[in-house]
């Protein structure tokens with residue numbers, strides 16, 4: 115009688131959408147939901163209240179709510195309203211599929227996605243570092259969509275200096291349309307130029323966060339403008355401590371961070387064990403050259419047995435390019 119899904123962060127949950135679609139025909143019905151319904155009033159009302167108000171007779175869910183302390187609350191709330199419940203009813207392999215969600219809901223840090231576009235031999239830019247995009251149009255559209263699905267995107271100052279990227283979401287359709295993630299630059303000494311595209315385009319609607327490690331006040335004032343904010347984080351190994359920035363981003367409501375390079379920043383996340391997922395766009399080019407930056411730069415992993423293993427590898431085509439996604 116009705117179906118629904120959670121379209122956007124902060125928007126009505128799937129249950130509310132489905133009950134709206136059912137328009138009164140949910141009375142006496144069974145509701146099947148993927149995730150245990152929420153029973154607390156957050157950004158939206160409690161779904162358990164909406165289900166009770168609609169007169170639903172039974173609620174079946176696939177997986178327990180992995181959010182802090184919420185698991186099992188729905189059964190109690192629905193039981194008090196006289197509604198039968200069944201859940202979690204998902205077999206083990208299915209529960210594993212929800213693990214990214216469980217980790218995204220971690221109160222400690224955002225889910226971290228590393229994304230890069232590389233030649234087939236793993237270089238993310240030619241040796242002389244022209245700022246030209248390696249991948250094709252389809253891949254570019256995919257990246258804009260991905261940005262719109264994340265609350266924040268990040269680059270290192272090396273990328274700002276080399277490529278002067280805008281980093282905004284320019285999706286022309288779909289759920290990412292009109293969304294602007296927070297753009298974060300890891301920049302210990304605030305070397306980002308005042309006229310860099312990322313700073314010049316900052317506004318309250320398209321905000322920018324410059325994460326530094328105690329840069330001089332003169333640099334802070336030179337880069338200050340509406341939409342630009344600063345985070346003074348601790349230094350670790352001469353760079354901005356990624357774990358500290360992640361904690362600060364989580365406190366600002368960032369559940370998913372897209373790290374768009376360059377080589378050194380991505381490597382820092384891997385080395386710190388703080389990368390959850392990789393989106394590698396492989397483009398049919400051979401660049402070579404020991405001076406050409408690889409996807410991951412820095413010290414690297416000394417022994418094969420210490421290398422992070424990727425799982426759930428999936429591949430697809432993006433026009434001329436190949437997209438490889440995996441969990442770390």
Ligand SMILES: NC(=O)c1ccc[n+]([C@@H]2O[C@H](COP(=O)([O-])OP(=O)(O)OC[C@H]3O[C@@H](n4cnc5c(N)ncnc54)[C@H](OP(=O)(O)O)[C@@H]3O)[C@@H](O)[C@H]2O)c1
Nearest residue numbers: 230231239270271272273302353354375376377378379382
């Ligand atoms: N094809 C792609 O997908 C893609 C994407 C992005 C970039 N690129 C290419 O990558 C190259 C730039 O890479 P890059 O390695 O030079 O620059 P990067 O990773 O963008 O930035 C590195 C700089 O960021 C600062 N930083 C602050 N905190 C850091 C931390 N925790 N870990 C690492 N760096 C931190 C450091 O400078 P301070 O010490 O001054 O803070 C560091 O030198 C360019 O050639 C660019 O074209 C390619």
